[in-house]
Amino acid sequence: MTQEELNALPGVTGSPEAFTQDYVFNHTMLRVKDIEKSLDFYTRILGFTLLEVSRHPDAEFDLYFLALIKDKAQIPTDAKARHQWRKSIPGIVELTYNYGTEKDLEFAYHNGNSDPRGFGHLCVSVPDIKAACERFEALGVDFQKRLTDGRMRSIAFIKDPDAYWVEIIQFTEVE
């Protein structure tokens, strides 16, 4: 479809008010049971950088803000400047950790892909999906769908420690 055809689909406003021009889709928030496991997954396995932590001990929860930053030199070193910058860029994951959930063996969050459904997945795009999936296998990551499963051979789904699905796609042209 051309951009003109997309802009003409029912419901679509092709030229939104200039008022919204600087709006940024900043983040997606997920609740996680065991913050240490989640931080390990998002930083070590996927390469996210932890940019900010906001602690709320009175209400017994903490918020963790992470992003995939290609050029780490652009991350402000000053904490206040980093906070403002963190609110201005797209591609942030916010993890909410409610104190003590990791100690409750029965406790589990809902990943949205069984009833009641809603949220589906996050997606991380990589330069070489085959190499990325081989590395995930070597690191013992759980797969929801391997490249070789099903009909769609150009995408995979891995699972984070709360079983939230993370789709893996390739941003370079697939051979």
Next chain:
Amino acid sequence: MTQEELNALPGVTGSPEAFTQDYVFNHTMLRVKDIEKSLDFYTRILGFTLLEVSRHPDAEFDLYFLALIKDKAQIPTDAKARHQWRKSIPGIVELTYNYGTEKDLEFAYHNGNSDPRGFGHLCVSVPDIKAACERFEALGVDFQKRLTDGRMRSIAFIKDPDAYWVEIIQFTEVE
């Protein structure tokens, strides 16, 4: 906290493998009941641009990819180039529409904020949150939390047509 302190928190890998350096947090997928209402909300109210539609009539679902693009001139006009580019940038919302759900009066997706909880919200960051919220009021948008509700006076939450929460924050310094 300094970046060094963040990198030293339990679970955090402060220097992920170079292998992950080009990874991009590309999108968040949400299922929506009535695609026309959702496209109206994300394009007219929030200013998103619809970049791509992927139709799967055999399996009776379509996928819609939208983003907040400040400089619309950077959107490739060629559909194939736009597809590759769309997979390479952060900040995409993917809406999954399963055919016919809008005709079922009883049908509703789960927004993750009542049991069973999990996904929390999307967040859009704006230059002037007071002006943004006044415009949402004028446009008849549903609020989950107005700026004046509760203790946190610098954030608001609006609701999309499926009642998914969209947090509104301000990326410029709050006065």
